Amino acid sequence: MIGGLLFDDRVATDVFAIVQPADFYHRAHREIFAQAMRLHAAGEPIDVVTLGDAARDDGHTTLVGEIAAEVYSAANVAAYARIVADWSRRRAVVTACRQAIDAAGRTDAGELIADLSARLESAGERAIGESLSWRDVLSRMVDEIERSSNAAEDGVIGVRTRIPMLDRALGGLCPQRLIVLAARPSIGKTALANQIAVNAARDGVPGGICSLEMGDAELSARAMAYHCKANLTRLLRGRDDALSAMIRGMEQDDPTPWPLHLDISTYSLTGIEARITSWKRNHGIRFAIVDHIGLVEVEGNVSTYDRVSLVSRRLKKLAKRLDIAILAVCQLNRGPERERRRPTLGDLRDSGNIEQDIDVGVFLHVDPDDLEDQPAPVQVGFLKNRTGRRGWERTPLMFDGQHQTLSERADYCDEDM
Known part of the structure; x- marks a missing residue:
């Protein structure tokens, strides 16, 4: 040759x-x-x-x-x-x-x-990707635009999160996109990721969650706290009132048939790739959540910087290859806490090349003076968004930790009334 x-x-x-x-x-x-x-x-x-x-x-x-x-x-x-x-x-x-x-x-x-x-x-896999003629490229573009034009009036073309602020900014969880949801601990990032998964499952949209931080009991309890409006702490402690609320909620809207799949025991990057690929092949998932990427293990003795870079790069490739959306939860460093400011892209913990790999960066922030409030106002920033607007939203989401729910302020007030 x-x-x-x-x-x-x-x-x-x-x-x-x-x-x-x-x-x-x-x-x-x-x-x-x-x-x-x-x-x-x-x-x-x-x-x-x-x-x-x-x-x-x-x-x-x-x-x-x-x-x-x-x-x-x-x-x-x-x-x-x-x-x-x-x-x-x-x-x-x-x-x-x-x-x-x-x-x-x-x-x-x-x-x-x-x-x-x-x-x-x-x-x-082939050494190089697919070669397309310009005719093929234009045809695919027209097909994509046609799908967008046939979408609902609100312009959502991906998996609906059922959180209006996110759906407006992102157009839903769109295929082939790597979306990072970043925040400091206890701000509500896992609650928001689970809420998105539950909302999609209610709509009959198949998805998967690779949870590297929580077990199945805690994760499902959080999901039921949101779904059934049950108090999470009292639910985990087996209190009768919370159990009754969960039973009533499950009777009204049975979660058993939800097309949602969970993996709590795979930590290696290759294993997570294989699991998500299997879900796509066997269940036709349209989105996957990895919570969180700081705990993903890779082979070899590499630095944290290189490890996170490798994880983000391969998750992006996986999203493209499987034609699904991947939502990766990520922790921020302590800079915003120490300096009492909103986070920036540079605050992604051990970020590596993650800033370049992601399509969307959704950041959550709670002002230190509001940390003890219940519900707490969570500021939302779209600090990277390849296909939509960027910047911090004027109106925060209200995080109700007891019910693992993030709502827009008007929505929360309506529910409270």
Whole structure:
């Protein structure tokens, strides 16, 4: 295949669309091919002289000459490229299986399966993405605009959160978007994420929650406190009045059939990717919530900065690949508390490249003087929003911690009356 490139570099575009340097088994071939790609990107010809010179620092000039001497045609080079790519995927499958075998004696079975599933799926992916003609691009754009025009009058085209402020600003949880919900602890970010999930489930929209912080009992109790207007603290302590409120609420609107799925035991990034992929394949989920990304584990000894960067980047890719919305809950650093100010994008804890990866950044903030209020006024800021308005909302949401509910002020007053 490399010899075909040296014979006629007009086939380079076809080859580079199929094969990447990492697809080669031998390091020397990887390095030579990488130099060929650099020459092509720079608009330089690829032949035995230019490539031999480019490969000089790696010590492969003689090997380039030997490869060139063995090939007399560029015919069938695309077919050779597909063979190289196929064997690369086979090696990836073998590696994934060997790693699973090595880990089998010390890893939980569920996490082992999830990790292997994610690795096998990754091995099956192409090295590069889909190539579209401009005609295809325009057709997809028209289809998207048509879907938007057929949406409700309020312009919501994604999964409805049933919180007017969010739906107006975001158009709902739209597919292929990574949305970060960020706040300091105890401000209501998990309550808001759960409220969005419950509202979507009430509408019959399938979704999933990967909860790395809470168990299933606490998470479901919080959901029922919101759904049934039951006091969360009294519910968790088994008080009769709260249990009665929950029973009445469940009788009025049975939550049992909700298409909502929960994972509370997967912490690795590959496992979370596999779980969400499985939910999409088996249940057709339209959104997933990861709470929270600071607890997601990745392989290798990497810094917190690099770990969060890796998590945000792969969650964004996952949202695009599965065509779903992913809502990632994130903690802020202590800066806003110490300086008694609203948070900024830079306050994302150990943020890494998360600011670049996300499509939407929804920030919650409670003024220190209002922390003890019940309900507490929560200021909402859309500090990043690729397709909508940005800035802090004038009217706060009212956070009723007892009932795990965030409401717009008018809505809250109506309910209170």
